[in-house]
Amino acid sequence: MTSTGQATPTFLRLAAHPLRWRLLAALAGGDHRVRELVTLVGEPQNLVSYHLRLLREGGLVTGTRSSFDGRDSYYHLDLDRCAAALAETGAALHPALRPPASASVPARAAVLFVCTGNSARSPIAEALLRHHTGGRAEVTSAGSRPKDRLHAEAVRVLRDGYGIDLTAQRPRHLDSVARRRFDYVITLCDKAREACPDFPGRPRRVHWSVADPATAAGTDFRRTATDIDTRIRHLVPVLGATVQ
Structure with a gap:
């Protein structure tokens, strides 16, 4: 069997790590501070901060200073970037795996x-x-x-x-x-x-x-x-x- 030499898509490398996936899942529901993410994923702050840095460097997560306490920051998941990266990841394996656009109609909320x-x-x-x-x-x-x-x-x-x-x-x-x-x-x-x-x-x-x-x-x-x-x-x- 011969290798195609194709590099692993960046999103796949970032999201495949179990802790980074849990951080992405937590941030998908809303913006959080580091100490809140520590509680949500049950891991030490230094480890959470390290993996947040990798997600930020990968362009999936951004951080902004809190307007309530300037010493603190909120982290935000760029869902548009994630959607595009997921589509690119599927297409990198096979063009037929690019997900079709779909419309969702909300229930009355x-x-x-x-x-x-x-x-x-x-x-x-x-x-x-x-x-x-x-x-x-x-x-x-x-x-x-x-x-x-x-x-x-x-x-x-x-x-x-x-x-x-x-x-x-x-x-x-x-x-x-x-x-x-x-x-x-x-x-x-x-x-x-x-x-x-x-x-x-x-x-x-x-x-x-x-x-x-x-x-x-x-x-x-x-x-x-x-x-x-x-x-x-x-x-x-x-x-x-x-x-x-």
Whole structure:
């Protein structure tokens, strides 16, 4: 038997390690700090940090400083990069193994998005999930310290980039939805994650560490909307699979 001399795809080399696979699986559900990943995978921090570094070098995972505690960082799995890498891995073995595109229709789900001011990140997420599900998901957003109005740039980006009109929407306080039942409560702000209360029915809690485009240096509203839109597109099939 002769060897083709073909190198093992990078994704396969990274994901095949049992601990790195567990880290990828943990981050697929949301963004986490190192100490949270240590608890989730049950391994020492130095080992977790080492394998996180390899995943970052491989382009599958990114890290950002926490806006709640600048000494800490949140790690995020790039699901688009993983999807592309998986497709390339299959095609490297045989062209017929490239997975076909598939559409997932979510079951009706109740989702709450939370940030501090409820003026940019969480209303963007609310609007985009409603948009991607054709209104089938019950979506709302709220803030721990809501602003008086939505940020004008958030309204503009959604109108110009996605054809969504938010001019009539106003920020809500978390207190206004405190008694409602949700399937998912998703925080998009590191500070709001720490302030977010418990909700009836024990909804699934997910955190997306998204910098505030109104204050973060080097961040703009279009980039923020694109980041949130990517996360929303990957959330939709999860809702369809887990919420009945």
